[in-house]
Amino acid sequence: SKLRDRGYIQGREVVQSGKPNKLIYTLTPEGRTALRHWAARPSTPPSIKDDLLVRLHALDSIDIEPVRTDLMDRLEHHRDRHENYERILKKRFPEGTASGVLDLGNLLLLRLGARHEQMVADFCEEALDALSAMSGKATVVPLDDGKREGKG
Structure with a gap:
């Protein structure tokens, strides 16, 4: 890797049984x-490159139906990821606060990911609702409901 070639990192192999070494x-x-030098420079705002848009x-x-299917798949994907972030937040930060700078960075990143x-997911619901209103098909389950087909 570039980082290793530049002498910025060093790696050690951890032997594991039943799984590949890491x-x-x-x-x-x-x-x-x-x-430190890299972090002192201004960051570049990300660009959104998404063929769904x-x-x-x-x-x-x-044809709208493949878009509707794609939105439903995305909705489930982002709901699942949101639930995962929330699980991690509750496990690592049960009080919702950080105990130090490292924890604060991780807490902020997890909150950003969850949001x-x-x-x-909210956008996918909004788009599906709008498509349903246009075509008369109501198929969106609100995120707060927590009950999805095949999920519980």
């Missing part, structure tokens, strides 16, 4: 310096 990486002093933009020119997944 590599554990640690930062070298040079890597820690490079990380192009399909939604072109709804007047395409992102919730927001995308």
Whole structure:
């Protein structure tokens, strides 16, 4: 890897039985310096590249049923990911607070992940509701309900 070639990380193999061995990486002093320099630079806002958004933009020119199916699949995917983030948050931060800087970073990342997944699930519900209203098919189960087909 580039990081290893530059001397920023070093890895050690952990032998496991019944599973493939894994590599554990640690930062070298040079890597820690490079990380500090990199982190001091402004971050670049992410761009969204999602072919589903192009399909939604072109709804007047395409068959809507595959888009509806895609939205339902995405909805379930993002609901599942949201539930996973919430499980991790409750397990690692039962009080909802961090005890130090490392914990704070992890708590903030987990909260962002949970909110992102919730927001995308909400968007999928909104899009499905709008498509259903347009075609008269009501098929969306609200996220709060917690009961999905085949999930409980």
